[in-house]
Amino acid sequence: MALATATASASTAQPVPQSLHFDDTVVHVKRGTQGVVLDIKNLDLFYGASQALYGVNLTVEQGMVTALIGPSGCGKSTLLRCINRMNDLVDNIKITGSLSLHGENIYARGADVIALRKRMGMVFQKPNPFPMSIFENVVYPLRIDGVRDKNILQETCERALKGSALWNEVKDRLDQNALGMSGGQQQRLCIARAIAADPEVLLMDEPCSALDPIATAKVEELIHQLSGTYTIVIVTHNMQQAARVSDNTAFMYLGRLIEYGDTEVIFQNPLAQRTQDYVTGRFG
Amino acid sequence: MEIAAAVASGAVAQNARTYHRVTDLRARGEPFTWVLGGALCLGIVMIVGFLLLVLWNGFLTFVPRPVAVVTTTAGKVSAGEVARTDTFRPAPDALAKLAPDAQEKIKKAEGFAGRTLYRIGNFDLYSEDFRWIDDNEIKSTEYPKNIVYVERQEWGPFIGTVKAITLDGKPAEGTDFSAPAVASAYSEALARGKRVREIERDEIGNVNHEVERARLAVRKAELKSGRDSQAYKDAAAHFEQLSVDSRGEYERLTAEVQRLRSINDKFTVTFAEIGGREKTVPMVNIVRAYMPNDLSFAQKVGVYFSRWGEFLISEPREANTEGGVFPAIFGTLAMTLLMVIAVAPFGVMTALYLREYAKQGRLVAFVRISVNNLAGVPSIVYGVFGLGFFAYVIGGSIDQLFYPERLPNPTFGTGGLLWASLTLALLTVPVVIVATEEALAAVPRSMREGSLACGASKWQTIRNIVMPRALPGVMTGIILAMARGAGEVAPLMLVGVVKLAPELPIDGHFPYVHLERSFMHLGFHIFDVGFQSRNSEAGKPMVFVTTVLLITLVAVMNAAAIIIRNRLKRRFVGSQF
Numbered sequence: 088m089a090l091a092t093a094t095a096s097a098s099t100a101q102p103v104p105q106s107l108h109f110d111d112t113v114v115h116v117k118r119g120t121q122g123v124v125l126d127i128k129n130l131d132l133f134y135g136a137s138q139a140l141y142g143v144n145l146t147v148e149q150g151m152v153t154a155l156i157g158p159s160g161c162g163k164s165t166l167l168r169c170i171n172r173m174n175d176l177v178d179n180i181k182i183t184g185s186l187s188l189h190g191e192n193i194y195a196r197g198a199d200v201i202a203l204r205k206r207m208g209m210v211f212q213k214p215n216p217f218p219m220s221i222f223e224n225v226v227y228p229l230r231i232d233g234v235r236d237k238n239i240l241q242e243t244c245e246r247a248l249k250g251s252a253l254w255n256e257v258k259d260r261l262d263q264n265a266l267g268m269s270g271g272q273q274q275r276l277c278i279a280r281a282i283a284a285d286p287e288v289l290l291m292d293e294p295c296s297a298l299d300p301i302a303t304a305k306v307e308e309l310i311h312q313l314s315g316t317y318t319i320v321i322v323t324h325n326m327q328q329a330a331r332v333s334d335n336t337a338f339m340y341l342g343r344l345i346e347y348g349d350t351e352v353i354f355q356n357p358l359a360q361r362t363q364d365y366v367t368g369r370f371g
Numbered sequence: 372m373e374i375a376a377a378v379a380s381g382a383v384a385q386n387a388r389t390y391h392r393v394t395d396l397r398a399r400g401e402p403f404t405w406v407l408g409g410a411l412c413l414g415i416v417m418i419v420g421f422l423l424l425v426l427w428n429g430f431l432t433f434v435p436r437p438v439a440v441v442t443t444t445a446g447k448v449s450a451g452e453v454a455r456t457d458t459f460r461p462a463p464d465a466l467a468k469l470a471p472d473a474q475e476k477i478k479k480a481e482g483f484a485g486r487t488l489y490r491i492g493n494f495d496l497y498s499e500d501f502r503w504i505d506d507n508e509i510k511s512t513e514y515p516k517n518i519v520y521v522e523r524q525e526w527g528p529f530i531g532t533v534k535a536i537t538l539d540g541k542p543a544e545g546t547d548f549s550a551p552a553v554a555s556a557y558s559e560a561l562a563r564g565k566r567v568r569e570i571e572r573d574e575i576g577n578v579n580h581e582v583e584r585a586r587l588a589v590r591k592a593e594l595k596s597g598r599d600s601q602a603y604k605d606a607a608a609h610f611e612q613l614s615v616d617s618r619g620e621y622e623r624l625t626a627e628v629q630r631l632r633s634i635n636d637k638f639t640v641t642f643a644e645i646g647g648r649e650k651t652v653p654m655v656n657i658v659r660a661y662m663p664n665d666l667s668f669a670q671k672v673g674v675y676f677s678r679w680g681e682f683l684i685s686e687p688r689e690a691n692t693e694g695g696v697f698p699a700i701f702g703t704l705a706m707t708l709l710m711v712i713a714v715a716p717f718g719v720m721t722a723l724y725l726r727e728y729a730k731q732g733r734l735v736a737f738v739r740i741s742v743n744n745l746a747g748v749p750s751i752v753y754g755v756f757g758l759g760f761f762a763y764v765i766g767g768s769i770d771q772l773f774y775p776e777r778l779p780n781p782t783f784g785t786g787g788l789l790w791a792s793l794t795l796a797l798l799t800v801p802v803v804i805v806a807t808e809e810a811l812a813a814v815p816r817s818m819r820e821g822s823l824a825c826g827a828s829k830w831q832t833i834r835n836i837v838m839p840r841a842l843p844g845v846m847t848g849i850i851l852a853m854a855r856g857a858g859e860v861a862p863l864m865l866v867g868v869v870k871l872a873p874e875l876p877i878d879g880h881f882p883y884v885h886l887e888r889s890f891m892h893l894g895f896h897i898f899d900v901g902f903q904s905r906n907s908e909a910g911k912p913m914v915f916v917t918t919v920l921l922i923t924l925v926a927v928m929n930a931a932a933i934i935i936r937n938r939l940k941r942r943f944v945g946s947q948f
Binding site: 207217 | 817
């Protein structure tokens, strides 16, 4: 019965009724021993008058893959886009609370957004290669930094493409237009671009949702390889994918962080009823 | 209503009337499809009809036509090309004078009679170029083989027969143009004529130019340092010296012109019109002569293309109704290109700020509406603005600052190529702004985000990602602007287009490109030839030919721009997936 109420309120996007009470976030022990990269504290986000995130508290561990899961409209993408301040592009947005990268508040007054984004890489839902050659796509972050040295550019390109498991497929056609590649290749190219400048955090917003199963498998394999080297935050719709690729999982619901911890625990012994319902497929 | 009733009565199904779903013709929307298709057809018919009319008339203008010799019942003989025919209602007293059978025929045709307009030429003898002849008055029509159609530098065509040819003052044997002696004498006469024009226009022009420069230098020195200064005295001395020197040069050149002219005066052809009156024409004044009733197909083709060639590469004569339109072609091209050079960066930068940087609010919405409304302002208003602002204010200031020695003669302070281009740029800038804005808005958000997420600044994103992607759309805007600008006439009449501008904006005198000069334009040429000339009947075919040319020019420029756009599209847009 409670379940029925919840879905109804989600689908009509009405304010949450008083009867539907949210507990505080349940936080389990997380994997990761190398310290905290991202520390999100009490993050509230408003699109105009409507609130999209409610007091989110989350810490992302160094070198781990952290998955954000939850039903549509729960705010997981919004949260991810807060991390590299992509939400700044939206008009009428208000953000309160703090978000620190290695202890440095990125929402501090006077923080340099461009410098911040240079420390992060982002992969989007749909592959978005630029209309240039494969080579130019990969070295784009270096180009905008004004790097002209051919050797550095070529080394970076090779390293990034090897890192994204694309090198063998494209090494002979680096000068061809990236728009001629397949969807899966394009997405791996975008990953190569995101890791070309050695980001501290790699943000992935449903990176496989526009890909077929084979391309998805390749990207997942890639995420596995990258974990440990890079700190990855991945938003995904697909619970199996979260279970497969992530170390820690955060479950979000209606703008709130419900439960967060070791992926195995979240999927096998969740404490919160809603997490239980979601991961067992009873809603969402 | 029925559905609601059926649903409501679902509980008592046994009583309910069964509801049959139907789809009638209205629902299928077929009649509407016919209306839409009809509208499209009407549009196509109008456009194709217009093009066919223009092309048909334009391409047939230069075809050599036979010359008819018409004898009327009153005994009057005329020779001329058929220009056109029409029907009219003869006045009762004129009707009464006609032969009985002709009266009968007109009565049968409900009072209408036919008449034909002949181009009889020989304006210097007849004081008219065209003559209407009633079909009923015609006794006989013949096409004698010995009739000659002569295009002359002056007085329009001559139609008649060759009476005598004089070579070097002595009568030549026969009246055959193609005799070798005559042909070579003709080409020599033409060469001398060309030399005369060269001397008059270029060499004497150069002398005058030098003297004028020296005079301006004097005036400049006077304005700058005063009449007592050394600079002024030097300049004045130089001017005096140059005036004396150039007088000798000038006299030498005029003597040469005189000499050539007097030689050319000895090479003449005497023609007789159909009534027998004679006219002697110097050979150098004959542009082209042929026997219209005795032409083989190849000769006809030759005359046709030689007329096209003259039209495309030479200067106009006979108040623009004859000769070529090269200065107008050049002026149209130069003006359109200058306009594009001015409008493209200006429009694109404006649109970039409006779309990418300005905060989208009421002010921007208001600016956008104003820009769109600018496209609806009558173009003559732009002409008035261009004349007042560009020519008088800016041009006037330039003259004050840089060319004070030439005042009161304006340099930039009057209409000219530059001001016309800028006026048209202003006229077409809304088109470019709107198209660019739309192209910018169509760049996928994901691309901008991809670039920003890489740590690119907004400007880097615009320059590296947004602009290349929007370029095809921008090109579309420029194409539209070009098409509109090249076809515009009204504002140009105020800001620099003239009936006749023998000096091209590019020549051999420093600084070689003269943007301040007035120029000729095909659109204005059409207006001038068709409606402003003494002889509108003779100008009419030229209207069509010039229209064909203008349409072709616009089509060629557009095609070039479209090819560039498609290249860009292939390169930057490609396909996703």
